[in-house]
Amino acid sequence: MLHIVMDGSGDMPPDWKQIYNIQVVPIYLHIGDRTYLQGVDLSDEDFYRVVDEMRHIPKTAVPSPYQFKEFYRSVAAPGDTILSLHLSSKLSGMFESAQHAARDLAGEINVIALDTLNGSAGLGYMCREARVLERAGGSVQAIIKRMEFIRDNMHIIFTVDNLEYARLSGRVHAVQATIGTLLSIKPVIALRDGALDMAERVRTRQKALTYIIDAMKQSLAQQAVNVAIVHARAPEAGMALLERVRATLNCREIVLTNLSIAVSAHLGPGTLGIVAYPVSE
Numbered sequence: 001m002l003h004i005v006m007d008g009s010g011d012m013p014p015d016w017k018q019i020y021n022i023q024v025v026p027i028y029l030h031i032g033d034r035t036y037l038q039g040v041d042l043s044d045e046d047f048y049r050v051v052d053e054m055r056h057i058p059k060t061a062v063p064s065p066y067q068f069k070e071f072y073r074s075v076a077a078p079g080d081t082i083l084s085l086h087l088s089s090k091l092s093g094m095f096e097s098a099q100h101a102a103r104d105l106a107g108e109i110n111v112i113a114l115d116t117l118n119g120s121a122g123l124g125y126m127c128r129e130a131r132v133l134e135r136a137g138g139s140v141q142a143i144i145k146r147m148e149f150i151r152d153n154m155h156i157i158f159t160v161d162n163l164e165y166a167r168l169s170g171r172v173h174a175v176q177a178t179i180g181t182l183l184s185i186k187p188v189i190a191l192r193d194g195a196l197d198m199a200e201r202v203r204t205r206q207k208a209l210t211y212i213i214d215a216m217k218q219s220l221a222q223q224a225v226n227v228a229i230v231h232a233r234a235p236e237a238g239m240a241l242l243e244r245v246r247a248t249l250n251c252r253e254i255v256l257t258n259l260s261i262a263v264s265a266h267l268g269p270g271t272l273g274i275v276a277y278p279v280s281e
Contacts, residue, residue, distance in 0.1 A: 001080045002134050002143075005072070007063075007094045008038045008133035009087040009262040011230055012124025013255050019132040022124075025068065025084075030062040035061075038261050047261050048233055048269060056266050058197045062093045068101035072109055081110040081140060085126050085147070085264075088194035089120040112140070114147055117194035118154045121228030121257055121275040126150050148214045154225050154277045155219050156191040157199065158230065161206035161270025188212060189267075209241060209272065216274050217248055224252045227276040234258040241272055252279045 004020070008027035016022060026038040031050060036042040036058075042050075051057060063071070077081050084102070086095040095115040102111035116123060129150065130143050138146075186208035188200040197213070202208040227245060231238030238256050246254055259271055 001077070002140065003080060003082045004134075005075065005082055006123045006127050006163075007086050009092065009094065009119050010085070010123025010127070010230070011121040011257045011260050013257050016124060016128055020128050022127045022131065023071075025063055025071050027260075028063065028259065029058045030061060031058040038202050042066050042261075044258055044261060044264075046234075047265075050223050052203065057236055060262055062097050065097050065100035065104065068098050069104055072101060072105060072111055078108050080108075081112065083130055083140070083143065083147075083238050084111055084113045085116050085130075088117045088191070089115045090095070090117070090194040091119065091196065094160050108130045112144070114144070114151075116147075116151050116154075116195075117139055118151065118156055118191055118275075120156060120230050120259065120263060120273065121255075122150075122154045122277070124257070124274070125226055125228065125277065133147075138188070138197065146222055149281055150183040150277050154191075154275070155216060156273065156275050157212045157215055158266050158271055158273025159202070159205075160189065160259065161205065161211055161234075162268060187216075190215070202261060209244070212247055212272075212274055213241075213244055216245070216276055220248050220249060220276060220278065224279045225276045226279055227251050227254040227274065229256045230259045230271075230275060231256070232267060232271040232275040234262035234272060237270070241274070243256045245274060249276065 006022045007025045026161055029036045072082055084098050086098055089095040098113040102113050105111055125149055133143050167228055188203045188208055188211055190197050190199040200211055221244055229238050229242040242256050
């Protein structure tokens with residue numbers, strides 16, 4: 001039996017988890033002297049409420065190899081195969097931890113850990129495609145080949161509404177964040193070759209949104225694509241962006257989903273992004 005797993009940095013519509021039987025390894029959140037499991041002990045809205053009240057960002061932690069092993073054993077039986085998809089190894093130790101667990105389970109459970117070199121809804125789409133291909137009779141080798149194609153052709157770009165969360169998390173200096181806020185700077189960040197890259201600094205929200213749409217159009221042209229619009233506590237803005245993207249790109253499928261706590265912890269509410277990849281090779 002093939003089990004499909006992704007870590008908690010990934011995003012997908014809520015019903016995909018059940019429809020496609022996708023298991024999610026939650027990320028740990030440390031708040032003061034307490035530890036919470038993402039989505040288990042702390043919902044997305046609870047997370048934002050805690051930040052608003054405490055004025056500092058809870059620390060996120062990668063599950064240990066032992067915790068990965070216990071999770072794998074909880075979803076699979078001896079002799080089963082697990083395809084485990086993870087946030088880019090250039091951004092997190094998630095893949096490395098999963099690899100350690102896979103080695104420890106050799107001979108018990110066949111765990112194939114994959115460094116996706118992306119994140120967010122890129123993970124969700126890859127998991128969904130893996131399950132669809134498996135249900136159609138695809139071999140594990142065929143599924144991995146498809147995962148590699150999606151990994152190599154995934155485009156992810158987003159814009160941050162303000163720099164307050166980046167300041168609270170220590171990602172930028174307080175003075176820089178203050179200046180950026182006063183000037184209404186909207187950073188545009190792209191995920192390229194598995195690493196985050198500052199693509200542009202735009203003065204207004206609308207210019208930032210136009211920039212990320214135009215960037216996707218330039219990268220994907222008229223190819224048929226699957227698209228996800230991701231948002232952090234901004235569903236209305238996310239839906240408005242979805243409609244603009246639908247009118248611009250050749251969308252085979254387009255969905256709206258929340259941005260995971262693991263990412264929004266550093267980027268903050270109001271963050272909007274586009275995740276897209278070509279449907280065919």
